[in-house]
Amino acid sequence: MELIKVESYSELSEIAADFIIKRIKQNPHLVLGLATGGTPKGTYQQLIQQYKQGNVSFQNVKTINLDEYVGLPTSNPNSYRSYMNENLFNHTDFQLSNIHLPNGNALNMEEECKRYDSLLEEVKGADLQILGIGRNGHIGFNEPGTPFQTKTHIVTLADSTRKANARFFDHIDEVPTHAITMGIQSILSSDEILLLAFGEDKSEALYQLLNGAIHEDFPASALRTHKHVTIVVDSHALSKVFISSN
Numbered sequence: 001m002e003l004i005k006v007e008s009y010s011e012l013s014e015i016a017a018d019f020i021i022k023r024i025k026q027n028p029h030l031v032l033g034l035a036t037g038g039t040p041k042g043t044y045q046q047l048i049q050q051y052k053q054g055n056v057s058f059q060n061v062k063t064i065n066l067d068e069y070v071g072l073p074t075s076n077p078n079s080y081r082s083y084m085n086e087n088l089f090n091h092t093d094f095q096l097s098n099i100h101l102p103n104g105n106a107l108n109m110e111e112e113c114k115r116y117d118s119l120l121e122e123v124k125g126a127d128l129q130i131l132g133i134g135r136n137g138h139i140g141f142n143e144p145g146t147p148f149q150t151k152t153h154i155v156t157l158a159d160s161t162r163k164a165n166a167r168f169f170d171h172i173d174e175v176p177t178h179a180i181t182m183g184i185q186s187i188l189s190s191d192e193i194l195l196l197a198f199g200e201d202k203s204e205a206l207y208q209l210l211n212g213a214i215h216e217d218f219p220a221s222a223l224r225t226h227k228h229v230t231i232v233v234d235s236h237a238l239s240k241v242f243i244s245s246n
């Protein structure tokens with residue numbers, strides 16, 4: 001795994017956006033795996049800015065999102081579909097027919113998992129997958145204990161994840177209890193992974209990721225088995241890593 005250390009959130013966002021744009025220039029038909037959450041918002045702002053300046057087009061880029069809440073209408077501002085529209089798609093030239101998210105409102109969620117897996121197989125996984133990391137080491141919504149060979153599935157969200165995400169809702173009771181997520185195996189099938197981590201509250205997760213055991217209790221540790229992972233990370237998120245190596 002390669003580490004790119006940054007000093008600020010704006011630097012993280014610029015580096016991540018430049019990384020993505022470089023890959024799109026190399027392959028305008030890139031299959032881009034997208035993540036939601038607080039961390040990539042600045043990256044998406046940078047992508048929008050670069051698009052508006054005429055430096056990049058997303059017209060032929062195909063997107064596959066990691067996850068979606070179950071049972072939250074897509075019109076709800078906290079659905080990941082709304083997040084993606086608001087933070088990226090509505091302000092760029094991504095084509096609706098190229099955008100893919102799991103449907104958290106499908107009548108038959110088991111069938112929806114199969115549909116999403118077929119789609120992932122059809123595109124042969126992401127060329128570049130953007131990832132955040134949960135404080136408990138989750139990637140996508142793959143919570144601790146998820147087998148590494150899992151494909152798209154329905155998860156019961158960990159209490160810690162619902163608490164962490166409650167900041168986006170009026171009340172924690174409104175945070176859905178379930179989500180549909182790409183599995184760890186699907187994430188690992190990406191050709192390349194760009195993981196973004198920022199801030200002190202990710203320091204334990206970064207420590208575990210870089211120094212802990214490769215184990216299902218810490219889902220992000222599966223990334224250590226992948227051949228091409230780049231982590232863009234600030235000094236606060238790395239603070240425990242430095243302490244341990246002193």
Ligand code: PGA
Pocket residue numbers: 036037038039040132133134135138139140
């Ligand atoms: P965050 O979420 O970017 O909002 O910290 C990351 C995650 O939970 O995967």
